[in-house]
Amino acid sequence: MLMFECFLFIGVLFTMVQSMFTLVLGRFICGISAGVLNLCMSVSMAESVTTEISGQLGAMTNLYFCVGLLFANALGTTLP
Numbered sequence: 001m002l003m004f005e006c007f008l009f010i011g012v013l014f015t016m017v018q019s020m021f022t023l024v025l026g027r028f029i030c031g032i033s034a035g036v037l038n039l040c041m042s043v044s045m046a047e048s049v050t051t052e053i054s055g056q057l058g059a060m061t062n063l064y065f066c067v068g069l070l071f072a073n074a075l076g077t078t079l080p
Contacts, residue, residue: 001040008033038065 007029014026042061046054 001037004033004036004040008037034065038062 011026011029011033014022014029017023017026038061042058045057045061049057
């Protein structure tokens with residue numbers, strides 16, 4: 001997980017460069033890292049809670065991830 005957090009940081013640094021290629025590359029790296037981290041969080045959450053609520057917490061993790069992406073995209077349309 002720490003390795004993909006470092007990849008995510010590198011992807012963010014790429015997106016800060018004012019070039020179309022580095023923006024696309026940075027977004028690609030961020031997307032791959034976010035997907036792997038989402039999977040890791042779901043698995044670690046399922047392993048650390050009881051079986052009665054593991055399904056609910058796995059679904060909530062993905063729901064909050066999608067809501068966060070929706071919020072970020074909504075801010076991206078309004079901010080310069």
